[in-house]
Amino acid sequence: MRSLLGQTPRHLEKLDRKLVRALSRVPGGSHDDFFRRLSASANQGKLWLGIAAAMAIFPGKTRRAALHGVLAQGVASAVTNVVFKTLLPRTRPLPEHLPVFRFVHPQPTSSSMPSGHSASAAAFALGVGLIRPALGATLAPVAAGVAYSRVHTGAHWPSDVFFGSALGAGAALVTRKWWPVRPPFPAVRRTPVEAARLPDGEGLGIAVNTLGGSYASETAGALQEVFPKAYIKEISPDEDVAAEIEAVATRPGIVAMGVWGGDGTVGTAAAAALDHSLPLLVLPGGTLNHFARDAGIPSLQAAVDAATRGEAACADVGHVSVERGLPDSPEKLELTMLNTASIGLYPNLVRRREQLQPALGKPLAGVVAMFRTFAAGTPCTLVVDGVRHKLWILYVGRGRYYPRDHAPLVRPVLDDGVLDLRMITADESFARLRLLWSVLTGTVATSRITHLREASRIRVEPVGPTMVLAVDGEVMPGVRVVEFSVRHGRLVYYSPKLPD
Secondary structure (H helix, E strand, O other): OEEOOEEOOHHHHHHHHHHHHHHHOOOOOHHHHHHHHHHHHOHHHHHHHHHHHHHOOOOOHHHHHHHHHHHHHHHHHHHHHHHHHHHOOOOOOOOOOOOHHHOOOOOOOOOOOOOHHHHHHHHHHHHHHHHOHHHHHHHHHHHHHHHHHHHHOOOOOHHHHHHHHHHHHHHHHHHHHHOOOOOOOOOOEOEEEEOOOOHHHOOEEEEEEOOOOOOOOOHHHHHHHHOOOOEEEEEOOOOOHHHHHHHHHOOOOOOEEEEEOOHHHHHHHHHHHHHOOOOEEEEOOOOOOHHHHHOOOOOHHHHHHHHHHOEEEEEEEEEEEEEEEEOOEEEEEEEEEOOEEEEEOHHHHHHHHHHHHHHHOHHHHHHHHHHHHHHHOOOEEEEEOOEEEEEEEEEEEEOOOEOOOOOOOEOOEOOOOOEEEEEEEOOOOOHHHHHHHHHHHOOHHHOOOEEEEEEOEEEEEEOOOOEEEEEOOEEEEEEEEEEEEEEEEEEEEEOOOOOO
16 A cells, blocks of 8 residues: 555554454354444444434533534544545455455445544544543443444454544544633632611612513512512603612612612612612512622522521622713713623624523524624724724623633622623634634634633723613613723622521
8 A cells, every 4th residue: 555655564554454364253143233234324424413413402511512522523524534535545455354244335435544434433422522521431432333343344454443543532632622621610709798687678678670571560569578568669661760769779767779670770779779878689580680690699588588687798890981972062971880781793692692592592592693693793893992903792791700701601709800801803804704613613712803801990982983882781872982990899789698
């Protein structure tokens, strides 16, 4: 056998023939049919694609492992069949080397070196195992069986299988560099402080936004039942939310501010609580409940327990200075940000993801929403802290969000003193293709288009007339300048005490 890389070493040829002769002496039996069928099932990667499809039913790491296994298999197959089979032409085993009844039919006509089946098997099993080790260990015997079947059925020499398996393992490891392991989330940490105890809700004023995502006609009654001594104000759609929350906060006898609503309503209540030095009780009643979740209040009972015992902690708040309107008569606003702000296509992405999530599940809905948003959208040009960028998304989180990639979910610490700045840029060549490829392969976090940093102050201006800003879910058009800063430990909020 000759190739562009020279001749196959003689000692390797002798070893291959010795191993095949030893295998030919194994008596025939039902195992011959088994290995022929196993080998055939892996043609064109059908076996691994079928396993990946079954794994994809399960969300989370299992689905992610399936996608990584398919990606690794695709790379291994391309490198093996397009590159190495051309560089290393080799004749496959002949009937004189093995019993005829064992041979796979029809025998492939491409180069024997290396084994594409073995490369795909090793790449898929190892690719899955890098994400889900237990599943990888389960698939390893199947991959080994496929690799061995190529020798047993006379399709390859043993060294072809060995080299193909090495290529497959290398492909899995290389693609892992594109898709690194997410570091574990840090432990939840809170800074405990004292707050007024509210037995039966005594001294508690609760503002209920009737436009909140989970509001129902019985909401106020349910709250009055668990807080019988609280003052509860239902805010109807025709009332000014900020004014009504202010009225609750300044009502005589109120020592704590409670709120039921979405992120925007909670942010308004937090601003009132800060202005009047009141602790804040966030009730899990909005569409997303981001702050309630991060504060450790996933249920109404958890809120009741914390308020009754006076268990509280302190959190940072974001201060947002906004200049909007015409240059000769600008309007200046000062806002409180509890969670996040964004500029660009992120609001559209979130809206699409939430629409698709009930049918597709969150991970797949996120991918589909990302493709739809960025396939049709256009980037905006902004000056961020004096540097000009062409951006798909600018995202500012009040505190470090995890995971540290394009899909921030939770904040284990609410008083870390930082702003979490994330930008997905369109400055690079082939920006849209880069973005869609990184979304498809799950590599947004490590792509050149993604920029993450932490800051205590951020200034953003549009290159052009104005921009659209969303703060805690509330959209604000016509913005000319926005500045973000951190007010460290200013907000006291009720939160269950963490176990020691």
